[in-house]
Amino acid sequence: MPVRLKKFIGMIAxxxxxxxxxxxxxxxxVAVLADKSAWTHLAFYLVSGLMWILPAMWIIKWMETSKRRESE
Structure with missing residues (x-):
């Protein structure tokens, strides 16, 4: 797959x-934490705000894989 196409698909993903x-x-x-304390909300948003990085790292790694193979 061409690098430009792979990067375009990765960007859309x-x-x-x-x-x-x-x-x-x-x-x-909204559904689960409606009646919880502000500290619970803070903890949830801190954790969930960082959790999207794991799948994003996988997508970026996939986008860059062919580039490394071609240069080796």
């Missing part, structure tokens, strides 16, 4: 990931 993750995370917070 990253945008979709961020949008879907934000919607799901916010819906979960």
């Amino acid at each position: 990253l945008i979709a990931l961020v949008v879907l993750y934000a919607l799901i995370s916010t819906a979960f917070a």
Whole structure:
């Protein structure tokens, strides 16, 4: 697969990931954390705000894989 196409697909996947993750995370917070304390909300948003990085790292690694193989 050409590098430019792979990067384009990865970019679309990253945008979709961020949008879907934000919607799901916010819906979960509204549904489950409605009557919880502010500290619970803070802890949830800190953790969920960092959790999207794991799938994003996988997508970025996939985007860069062919580039490394070609240069070796």
